[in-house]
Amino acid sequence: MSASFAIRPIGLLRAAGIILGKDLLIEWRTRARINALVFFAVATLLLFSFALGPDVDLLRQNAAGYMWLGILFASVLSLSESFRVEAENATLEGLKLVPTDPRAVFLGKACGNAVMIFALCLILLPVMVAIYDVSIAEGLPKLSLVLAIGCLAISAPGTIFAAISANARARDVLLPLLLFPMLVPALLSVVKATALVLQGDLQDSLRSWLGLLCCFSVIYWALGFAVFPKVIED
Amino acid sequence: MLYVTIALFALAVGLFALHLFWAKARGWVWKAVAVLGGAMLPAGAYFGLSWAPSEQDMGEVYRIIFVHVPMVWAALLALVVNFVASAAYLFKRSWTSDSLGEAGAEVGVVFGVVGLLLGSIWGRPTWGVWWDWDPRLTTTAIMLVLYTGYLALRKFVDDPEKRATWSAVVGVIAAVDLPIVWFSVRWWKSIHQVQSNPKTIDRSMFVVLVFNVVAFMCALFVYLWHRFLIAKAARAREVALPSALPPAGPQEAA
Amino acid sequence: MSFLTHAMLAQVGQGRIEGGWEYIWAAYGLTWLSLALYGVSLWLRRRSGEPPKELS
Numbered sequence: 071m072s073a074s075f076a077i078r079p080i081g082l083l084r085a086a087g088i089i090l091g092k093d094l095l096i097e098w099r100t101r102a103r104i105n106a107l108v109f110f111a112v113a114t115l116l117l118f119s120f121a122l123g124p125d126v127d128l129l130r131q132n133a134a135g136y137m138w139l140g141i142l143f144a145s146v147l148s149l150s151e152s153f154r155v156e157a158e159n160a161t162l163e164g165l166k167l168v169p170t171d172p173r174a175v176f177l178g179k180a181c182g183n184a185v186m187i188f189a190l191c192l193i194l195l196p197v198m199v200a201i202y203d204v205s206i207a208e209g210l211p212k213l214s215l216v217l218a219i220g221c222l223a224i225s226a227p228g229t230i231f232a233a234i235s236a237n238a239r240a241r242d243v244l245l246p247l248l249l250f251p252m253l254v255p256a257l258l259s260v261v262k263a264t265a266l267v268l269q270g271d272l273q274d275s276l277r278s279w280l281g282l283l284c285c286f287s288v289i290y291w292a293l294g295f296a297v298f299p300k301v302i303e304d
Numbered sequence: 305m306l307y308v309t310i311a312l313f314a315l316a317v318g319l320f321a322l323h324l325f326w327a328k329a330r331g332w333v334w335k336a337v338a339v340l341g342g343a344m345l346p347a348g349a350y351f352g353l354s355w356a357p358s359e360q361d362m363g364e365v366y367r368i369i370f371v372h373v374p375m376v377w378a379a380l381l382a383l384v385v386n387f388v389a390s391a392a393y394l395f396k397r398s399w400t401s402d403s404l405g406e407a408g409a410e411v412g413v414v415f416g417v418v419g420l421l422l423g424s425i426w427g428r429p430t431w432g433v434w435w436d437w438d439p440r441l442t443t444t445a446i447m448l449v450l451y452t453g454y455l456a457l458r459k460f461v462d463d464p465e466k467r468a469t470w471s472a473v474v475g476v477i478a479a480v481d482l483p484i485v486w487f488s489v490r491w492w493k494s495i496h497q498v499q500s501n502p503k504t505i506d507r508s509m510f511v512v513l514v515f516n517v518v519a520f521m522c523a524l525f526v527y528l529w530h531r532f533l534i535a536k537a538a539r540a541r542e543v544a545l546p547s548a549l550p551p552a553g554p555q556e557a558a
Numbered sequence: 559m560s561f562l563t564h565a566m567l568a569q570v571g572q573g574r575i576e577g578g579w580e581y582i583w584a585a586y587g588l589t590w591l592s593l594a595l596y597g598v599s600l601w602l603r604r605r606s607g608e609p610p611k612e613l614s
Contacts, residue, residue: 227477234470238460247456248474251449252481255488262492282488293480297473300394345593349586365578368585375589411596418592425585429578523593530600 082177085170089178094185096155103151104186107144108193114140115194119201126203133202134264137194138257142224145187146246149228152183153236166302176229176298180291183232184225191217209267212276216267219283220260226290227252233301259283305508309515316340316518320525334529341522348516356512368426370512374520376419376444382412382524383451383479390475393468399543402468403535405475406458411527413451420444439490446485450478464542 080088097103118136119129129136156162165175195213199206206213228249235244259282266276316337323333352370359366386408392401423441424434435441454474461467 230473230477234457234473237466238457238470239462240456240460244453244457244460247449248453251446251453252477254446255481255484258488258492278491282484282491286484289480289484290477293477297394297476300469301473303469349590353582353586363578365581367582371585371589414592414596418588421588422585425581425588429581527596527600530604534600534603 080170082171082174085168085174086177086181089165089175090181090185093152093178093182097182097186103148104189107148107186107190110147111140111144111190111194112197114143115197115201129202130204131269133198133204134268135261136202137198138220138261138264140194141187141191141220142250142253142257144190145183145224145228146249148186148190149183149225149232149249150236150241150245152179152186152229153232157236162302172299172302173295175302176294179233180225180229180294183229184221187221187224188218191221204268206268213264213267216260216263216280216283219280219287220256220264223256223260223283223287223290224253226287226294230290230294230298230301233298256283256286259286306511309511309518312340312344313514313518316522316525320521323525323529334526337522338526341519341526344515344519344522348512348519351512351515356509357506359506359509365426365429368422369509370516372419372422372426373513374517375415375422377517378520378524379412379415379419381521382408382415382528383447384408385528386412386451386454386475387479390472390479393472394476397465397468399468399536399539402464402472403532403539405472406535407528407531409451409454409458409475411524411531413448413455415524416444416448416451420448437489437493439486439493442489442493443482443486447478447482450481454478464539 115136118139122128122132153162156165166172192214195206195217198204231245231248231252235241235248238244259279263276263279263283266279319333319337319340322329323337348370352367356367356370358364386405389401389405389408392398393405420441423444427436427441428434454471457474458467458471461470
């Protein structure tokens with residue numbers, strides 16, 4: 071028996087990195103998903119302003135909420151797509167056969183989803199500046215921190231639920247039905263934090279909302295890490 | 305009245321414990337609980353509607369508390385059952401904990417919806433509105449949507465084993481989420497207005513409330529047990545189905 | 559309650575909600591109706607009274 075035939079399990083983080091790279095490469099080759107997401111989210115933002123009428127003050131005041139609702143709706147599409155591409159050619163079975171920890175699949179997929187949603191956020195920012203007339207120049211580092219943590223908070227539970235609903239009937243209904251009520255604390259805190267960055271933080275409460283958001287993310291990344299092997303096992 | 309209520313409470317808890325720990329008694333304990341609950345529910349309604357004194361500020365309307373609070377507590381207890389069953393399933397697969405999870409979620413949603421409607425009926429004359437963004441109310445509503453999602457997931461997955469695993473995962477996630485929702489909504493709300501403290505209630509009202517809670521727990525127990533039996537029978541049929549069919553072809557057996 | 563609230567409430571009567579029995583009857587009726595309906599639904603869904611087979 072030569073040593074080269076022995077199956078050598080690769081490390082968790084390395085495997086997760088490889089899966090992340092694979093997902094991003096697939097995405098980069100077509101760029102179909104991000105294009106669709108951007109158009110969907112921009113359309114949502116426009117629809118909010120049409121639904122409310124051209125009241126600039128009102129739109130500016132609620133800009134953070136509209137932006138996150140647009141991101142949330144678009145992220146549902148992104149999340150379900152991330153497991154649909156695996157289900158289409160049964161490649162998830164292949165991933166399960168790889169001699170590594172199935173938690174790596176969670177880490178890779180969740181990071182990939184977070185990157186997608188964060189990219190969407192970055193593209194939406196100038197759109198939001200243009201149509202809602204907010205100014206983001208002074209708080210840009212803070213704002214990107216809030217956006218990044220918000221994307222992490224959506225992606226961990228989103229990845230678990232997308233993996234579950236990808237194989238269920240009526241998955242397009244199921245994913246938002248499971249995910250939206252669950253994300254209420256994340257949505258509350260991320261909208262609050264974004265609004266505080268955009269409009270100025272008079273009572274210094276940004277820190278506590280960010281803390282809540284971080285707690286939410288940490289809890290669900292840990293929970294997803296723990297239960298994901300159960301979700302994709304046969 | 306106080307001692308009678310305590311005795312009835314002890315009796316009900318004793319019966320639940322008997323059911324839980326002594327498998328042979330399961331045939332008849334639920335009937336005893338049903339009789340107890342069937343007697344206590346009308347009595348509790350009588351105590352709530354006429355025996356308890358009227359309240360200082362809310363007058364008569366507060367009497368809704370005697371059905372609203374037990375209903376919501378029963379719903380919460382059913383969802384705790386769901387959480388325990390879900391967590392237990394993730395540690396050790398068994399159709400018992402899967403069925404118990406299904407029973408807990410469904411009974412919890414039914415009791416929760418009614419409890420929320422009762423709270424709304426109460427809110428109309430006392431707050432002047434049907435709905436208020438009170439943390440308890442909001443969290444209850446989110447809880448109901450979450451567990452409706454859980455039940456929908458169970459409906460939409462046909463493979464019993466996958467359904468059991470996935471719904472257990474969702475059950476655990478939903479239960480972990482609820483404290484965070486409560487906390488965040490309270491925080492979100494506290495920026496707008498200060499929470500009002502519930503007043504300490506009169507002792508006779510408290511006794512009537514506990515009496516009704518015991519009565520509703522009995523009802524909850526009976527419903528949970530029967531929903532559990534239905535779920536378990538359904539699992540038995542699903543799992544037994546292939547052997548009842550003619551022998552499967554080789555491509556199906558693979 | 560503060561003194562001020564008491565003084566304000568004194569002007570609008572006892573500060574106490576009068577009547578409202580229709581809400582109480584609605585609440586109790588809803589409770590009983592829903593408990594009965596759910597009981598009936600469980601009864602209809604019972605599986606021919608046979609005990610479930612033992613599963614693992």
